Every structure is written in C-alpha cells, then in structure tokens.
Amino acid sequence: MDDQVDTSVPQTARIWNYWLGGTDNFPVDREVGDQIRDAYPQIVENARASRAFLVRAVGHVTVEAGIRQFLDVGTGLPTADNTHEVAQRIAPECRIVYVDYDPLVLAQARSLLTSSPAGATRYVDADGRDVPRVLTEAARTLDLQRPVALIMSGILGHVPDDDEARTMVRGYLAALAPGSYLIALDGSRSARHGEAERIWNEQANPPYVLRSRAEFSRFFDGLELVEPGVTTAPQWRPASGDAPPLEVVCGVGRKP
Numbered sequence: 494m495d496d497q498v499d500t501s502v503p504q505t506a507r508i509w510n511y512w513l514g515g516t517d518n519f520p521v522d523r524e525v526g527d528q529i530r531d532a533y534p535q536i537v538e539n540a541r542a543s544r545a546f547l548v549r550a551v552g553h554v555t556v557e558a559g560i561r562q563f564l565d566v567g568t569g570l571p572t573a574d575n576t577h578e579v580a581q582r583i584a585p586e587c588r589i590v591y592v593d594y595d596p597l598v599l600a601q602a603r604s605l606l607t608s609s610p611a612g613a614t615r616y617v618d619a620d621g622r623d624v625p626r627v628l629t630e631a632a633r634t635l636d637l638q639r640p641v642a643l644i645m646s647g648i649l650g651h652v653p654d655d656d657e658a659r660t661m662v663r664g665y666l667a668a669l670a671p672g673s674y675l676i677a678l679d680g681s682r683s684a685r686h687g688e689a690e691r692i693w694n695e696q697a698n699p700p701y702v703l704r705s706r707a708e709f710s711r712f713f714d715g716l717e718l719v720e721p722g723v724t725t726a727p728q729w730r731p732a733s734g735d736a737p738p739l740e741v742v743c744g745v746g747r748k749p
C-alpha cells in the first residue's frame with residue numbers, strides 16, 4: 494500500500510466506500526462511519542442512491558446527448574459501475590479522465606484503468622480545485638474542443654467556501670466546449686442531517702458543508718437543466734415507479 498495513506502485520520506473516500514459496502518477502509522473510517530450512521534441512519538441509503546444517480550446520469554448523457562468524454566473530479570474508490578464501465582457499456586469508444594487527491598484512490602486506480610480497447614481511461618492524482626492543472630492533464634486524453642461531461646459527485650461539499658466552489662465549477666465549464674454537461678450531486682442541508690455534519694467536521698477529512706437545494710442549484714447557473722431539474726437523487730429520472738425523496742440533491746445541466 495502507498496506509504497502516504499494515513500490510517501489514523503478518517504478519510505472521505507474510505508468512509509464513503511464503507512457506506513457503499515466496500516472493503517477499502519480502515520477501523521478509523523468505520524468508527525466515524527458508524528457514528529454518523531447512528532446519528533443519521535439514512536446516510537447509507539444516501540450513498541447508494543448517489544451512485545445509482547451517477548449511473549443513470551452517465552447513461553443519460555451517453556445515450557441521449559451522445560457524450561463520449563468524461564472528466565470525473567472526486568472519483569472516489571473504485572466500486573461497481575465506475576463511470577467508464579457505465580459509459581463504455583453503451584459506447585466502447587468513450588474516454589474518461591478520473592481525478593482524485595486521496596492516496597488510497599491512487600493506489601487502487603488500476604481498477605479504474607480497465608478501458609475497452611476502443612476508448613481510454615486515465616487517472617490524474619490532483620486537487621480538483623487546481624482547475625488549470627486538471628484541465629492541462631485532462632487535455633492529454635480528452636479533446637476539449639468537443640463536449641465533455643464534467644462529473645462532480647460528492648466533492649463540492651468538500652469545498653465549503655461558496656465562492657471557491659462556484660469559481661471552480663465555472664472554471665471547468667468555461668474551458669469546456671458548448672454542448673458539454675455538468676453532472677453534480679451532494680448531500681443537502683436538513684435538520685436531520687445536521688448532527689451527521691457536526692460529527693463529520695469534528696473527525697473526518699476533509700470538512701464537508703451541506704448546502705440547501707437553492708444554494709446547490711446555483712452551480713447550474715448559465716446551464717440548461719435536463720428534466721426534472723435539480724431534485725433528490727432517487728427522483729432524478731428513476732428507473733421505475735415512485736421514488737421517495739432523500740436528502741441528497743443532484744442535477745444535470747448542459748452548457749449552451
């Protein structure tokens with residue numbers, strides 16, 4: 494294992510992996526993961542609904558919008574249905590760049606680099622807030638003159654300052670071609686979520702801020718929202734039937 498992996502401080506990618514039922518986590522991650530789950534049992538459902546949204550959103554832009562390039566910032570640990578697996582099942586020529594700054598994600602990135610021969614996947618070990626660097630690296634694999642789907646799932650909450658988070662999103666979108674998409678998701682503020690946020694920010698790394706739906710919606714300013722707009726993860730184009738709301742907010746927007 495990478496010697497930079499710090500097993501003494503709970504880390505977001507590993508706690509998320511724990512809630513998703515994965516094994517790439519350590520006792521410290523499970524301990525804080527359990528404390529949060531005790532305070533807010535819905536968190537596990539939120540994590541699973543978040544991944545399910547990502548699968549539907551990637552599928553949607555690949556099928557309906559013909560997107561063949563993806564920039565997944567804040568990738569997380571490999572799981573079932575990683576972005577390239579979903580996109581390349583539909584169109585094997587899809588090209589995907591993954592970006593994360595967690596050393597364990599880097600150590601596990603091999604599983605993210607199993608591209609179909611017709612496409613490509615690449616992993617960039619970088620801080621997603623360093624937009625110029627990420628774009629320079631991404632341009633080695635993606636053609637930025639053509640549309641790209643920018644994925645920011647569970648990362649914007651880790652950029653607590655609103656101005657910084659919005660500047661980051663705008664910086665990426667400004668560099669992407671018309672017809673590009675933003676796929677974004679985060680936990681949303683609620684009374685029940687508050688205790689979980691407190692435990693997280695006392696113990697886990699990096700900090701996480703819960704935004705209201707209105708605050709989150711502003712990340713889509715200037716974009717054309719794909720129906721049904723900004724909503725909760727289970728309610729974004731559910732595969733079937735009635736989907737109960739969860740306190741995790743998401744949306745897909747197209748750059749005109």
Ligand SMILES: C[S@@+](CC[C@H](N)C(=O)[O-])C[C@H]1O[C@@H](n2cnc3c(N)ncnc32)[C@H](O)[C@@H]1O
Nearest residue numbers: 506509567568569593594595620621646647651
């Ligand atoms: C909650 S997990 C979400 C993982 C995945 N996107 C998903 O939706 O299942 C957040 C991920 O974002 C990464 N992350 C947080 N802040 C980051 C930053 N500034 N730069 C790069 N990655 C970051 C963490 O390391 C972690 O892997």
